[in-house]
Amino acid sequence: MAITPLLMLLDERVLRPRLDHADVHRPDEPDADASPVIIAGFGRAGQVVARILRARGVPFTALERDPDHLDFVRRFGSKVYFGDAGHSEVLRAAGAERARLMVLTVGDPEESARVARVVRKQFPQLPVFATARNRQHALLLKELCVLFGIRETFASSLELAEAVLGGLGVEAGQASRAVQLFREHDEQTLERQYAFRQDQDALVQSSREAADELRLLIESDEELAADTPA
């Protein structure tokens, strides 16, 4: 991969043929009318948000590094940066100083946190709305002042559970309430984990954290079970 410090462009031998007709702006050619939304990471979640913004006519600028998503980005016809959102110059050129918010849908937790750190430091006025891979990632994003962070498989898992309860003969309203109760309980548990995390030494090993998390989840689930009618 040939990487230039500013652009982090993907290898031109790969990109060139695909980009000929795409509406590609270079981060070193700042744009007068910046989009109100920057989408960092154009995978499954980023694409859904982008399609909803598009349906409402809200312009966005997408930053994506994975060549697998290039076709989708390109066909979208929006402003596209094939850049690394973890670089402040790339973010600045994408309009981070004037954008109203960032959608952070980078799948890899470490990469996602790297972007969030740069935003917090360089563009502290830019609210970040994110997906997290799992609980640990969600906690990390919260620490990095991400305004909204939802675990990427959480909501679908709840819908699946509700359907499963229905399949077991639980009446619809009751299934819905059971899942809602669990959601509130689980989100409160996440808040407790967050408070606990901040009390801890920052360098606790992640394996230790996972064991603590498991114990906390099981204990707090038991409280919920005790409160739930069979």
Add this chain to the structure above:
Amino acid sequence: MAITPLLMLLDERVLRPRLDHADVHRPDEPDADASPVIIAGFGRAGQVVARILRARGVPFTALERDPDHLDFVRRFGSKVYFGDAGHSEVLRAAGAERARLMVLTVGDPEESARVARVVRKQFPQLPVFATARNRQHALLLKELCVLFGIRETFASSLELAEAVLGGLGVEAGQASRAVQLFREHDEQTLERQYAFRQDQDALVQSSREAADELRLLIESDEELAADTPA
């Protein structure tokens, strides 16, 4: 990995120390009182469903192959098979003949489809409720008669989009309606893809399918945009 035909047990050198105190049943020791629910795949989605079932006191039997999830499975204290749900003997021993439903939360699309095929063939009476990785996986599961299949990041992506619209100043009710409209539109598009897929030669290359999917998505999103007030 030492694999026995029946169990597909993970390497005993890895498993043995962990299993000593776990409530592990072997699929070759069929259980008189089978659980009403079999959970195949105990990753993020499977764990959420399991915790909700547990809160309601619904027994389940989990089948998992990934050693990363063993600790979680084990601490759960339920009946655990470290087995491959793609083998009918394993499923039978897990109680597939008497179970009321299967939760299929195997992440890898090919592996997930393999399990669904075995269930359809060997246990056609067993309703399957599943998560899908993406649209193609969702379509495949539908073909395999999976009763309920939700894309694993879809619902969280919609919630993220709703929060983003809120962050852009869109009034809450309007943001909620926009996202609901998009959801209905997207699910209808999936139905159209499904109908289209059945008309096609079964051996269309997947890259061709991806291009078709993209064109269909963009065209149908344009219809939605035309119907949506700015």
